[in-house]
Amino acid sequence: MGRRWHAVVALCIAYIVAAAVAADDKGLSSGGTVAAAPSEANTIGKMATSGGATYHHVWPPMKFGWRIVLGSFVGFIGAAFGSVGGVGGGGIFVPMLTLIMGFDPKSSTAMSKCMITGAALSTVYCNLKLKHPTLDMPVIDYDLALLIQPMLMLGVSIGVICNVIFPDWLVTVLLIILFLFTSSKSFLKGVETWKKETLIKREATAKQARLSSEEVVYTLPPTETKPLSDEAESIWKNIYWKEFAFLAFVWVAFLGLQVAKNYMAICSSWYWVLSSLQIPVSVGVTMYQAVGLAQGKRVISSRANKQTNQKAHQLLVYCFFGITAGVLAGLLGVGGGTIMGPLFLELGIHPQVSSATATFAMMFSSSIAVVEYYLLNRFPVPYALFFTGVAFFAAIIGQRVARKVINLLGRASFIIFILSSLIFVSAISLGGVGIAKTSQKMAQHEYMGFDSFCKYDA
16 A cells, blocks of 8 residues: 555656646747746756856757756756655766756756655655664654754854855855865764664574584474564654644744745845844744753753753754854755765764755755745746655665665664765765856956855856
């Protein structure tokens, strides 16, 4: 019955994506451009002004060819591995969209958020019914998500603004330093976890050998029993609805504010008033959860070393990393999991729970970024729908394969190694693209300073 519903959902989404692409494709000219003058219909989809300079959003024509095939393959691999590691895959999506598909960097960043959202939606759909590998709780730690996610979404809003203001060279430097640091930390954590798993396996083997060497006592032949399932009996009982409702409230509040901002002039008084209202929403929900954790009314159950009362400075650090992850996600077009994944692992959270919780939080933050980029008209809808569909199905396959590998090997540490590898690849790919772009600007003596957000017309 479950597989039948999976098939129905997949077919429905495929039909919607195909219909939307077909409908929007009618608005494309024979050259395939969006919102362009006839004479510019080959590459330029949208022009923006910033600080007196004109920025061209390059949207290539949507037609079947080697670029679509290769881009879909790379996007599929990135989404499949990204869903397992809990990083979203933006470090692979952005270079693919820029180098293979031919989009400009800012449009690639926006479309990357669409793909991250698609992969996150399918991953969360797969994880909602799963249980914690060792504890009697869901694989998604809702208490941890409620502490981190509001600050993550606030950070995304800040990051989107920084994406307009920051020069490319500064973004590249920050990206390389941060990603190399987090990838090395994750790799060392993976080695540590691998050693612990090896020790546990040795102890289990030694215990089995001792039992087999003892006197054999006749017992009744074992009856056929079903293997323990990693799925809960009911998806409705496996979701913490109170925490989920708070997260949904934050998402709806941010969505309403983003839509209202679209009707205001950029940098007008009402624009900044609506923008600032995001602060009490996110801080209020986070403080509600933080006070409960500090007083011992709630607990981050998935931690290896549980504390009844969380220290105030610990909670502040968690919130700081949450907002930092959001800023980087909005700025670079990558998933916030590149920060949250290593952070959760340092907290002693099981790798599967770390990946599932990071992806759950990213589902809310990346979808808000997609709405914001859509209102700014930063990506072509047909392309976005197509690659979002690719990422959606790739993440489902990645989750299924990962569960089988974990059950086969009895090791969850390979998730950490995938996380570390993806962050490292992201540092190389995104860093390489950034260095090449900066070098080109230097050769052409282009302006490389900060831009004005108020003068930006998307």
